[in-house]
Amino acid sequence: MRTFKASPLIYSITVLCLVFLINIDFLNAFDPFESKRKIMIERDIKGRGVKDIRVLNAMARIPRHLFVDENLRDRAYADHPLPIGEGQTISQPYVVALMTEALKLKSTDRVLEIGTGSGYQAAVLAEIAKEVYTIEIRKSLADRANQRLTKLGYNNIKVKHSDGYFGWEEYAPFDAIMITAAANHIPPPLLKQLKEGGRLILPLGSTFYYQTLTLVTKKKDGTIKVEQMGPVAFVPMIGEIEKKR
Numbered sequence: 628m629r630t631f632k633a634s635p636l637i638y639s640i641t642v643l644c645l646v647f648l649i650n651i652d653f654l655n656a657f658d659p660f661e662s663k664r665k666i667m668i669e670r671d672i673k674g675r676g677v678k679d680i681r682v683l684n685a686m687a688r689i690p691r692h693l694f695v696d697e698n699l700r701d702r703a704y705a706d707h708p709l710p711i712g713e714g715q716t717i718s719q720p721y722v723v724a725l726m727t728e729a730l731k732l733k734s735t736d737r738v739l740e741i742g743t744g745s746g747y748q749a750a751v752l753a754e755i756a757k758e759v760y761t762i763e764i765r766k767s768l769a770d771r772a773n774q775r776l777t778k779l780g781y782n783n784i785k786v787k788h789s790d791g792y793f794g795w796e797e798y799a800p801f802d803a804i805m806i807t808a809a810a811n812h813i814p815p816p817l818l819k820q821l822k823e824g825g826r827l828i829l830p831l832g833s834t835f836y837y838q839t840l841t842l843v844t845k846k847k848d849g850t851i852k853v854e855q856m857g858p859v860a861f862v863p864m865i866g867e868i869e870k871k872r
């Protein structure tokens with residue numbers, strides 16, 4: 628009789644635990660990295676001029692250490708890029724914040740990212756915008772990022788293994804586009820898939836040395852406004868773009 632009474636209770640507790648376990652806030656309550664994350668926000672992001680509260684809140688919430696290998700977790704909140712395998716890197720926190728802020732996202736926006744990598748930048752975008760579509764050309768990275776983002780509960784992110792040069796026609800047009808690999812020109816299909824009034828940010832220039840962080844706004848009359856935001860160093864975009872050098 629006692630066993631019979633206890634089972635629905637045990638069942639409810641199990642269900643509750645499962646619901647909580649996939650919630651980032653729950654994970655953060657037990658997170659030994661919380662203080663490192665706060666320092667990162669204050670010193671490297673706010674301290675260097677990023678003001679957008681939505682960007683600051685997103686990055687204060689996301690467990691960045693879960694986007695790198697276990698042996699690099701201690702360094703996940705330092706302000707530099709880190710290796711994520713296949714010779715690729717997760718961008719430094721300040722650059723992630725700067726690029727996200729520049730897109731001036733609204734909560735209703737649909738965003739395309741080229742270069743999923745670890746999935747961290749996609750998570751930052753997904754905390755602010757409504758839907759995020761992200762494309763990664765290296766299959767192993769695309770698969771790992773997809774699994775990681777699903778595990779963290781991001782059901783507003785779609786990951787695709789493909790060459791981002793061609794964008795994602797099926798879900799176009801996008802309110803904003805971010806390219807997180809160095810490109811020597813803006814892929815025309817991406818400009819085409821950007822809404823009028825939309826913003827596109829990318830590291831533009833030499834794919835081997837430094838690039839200029841460049842913000843492109845597609846104005847209502849169809850013309851383009853270009854703003855240069857300073858030097859950056861990203862890993863090169865590969866695939867179709869290399870044929871057009």
Ligand code: SAH
Pocket residue numbers: 711715716717718741742743744745746747748749762763764765768789790791792807808862863864865866867
């Ligand atoms: N945004 C990532 C870091 C990007 S590193 C993060 O938050 O972790 C740049 C990524 O762009 C690499 O993973 C690389 O494989 C990918 N990439 C390079 N060329 C690409 C292309 N043509 N299409 C899609 N992804 C590409």
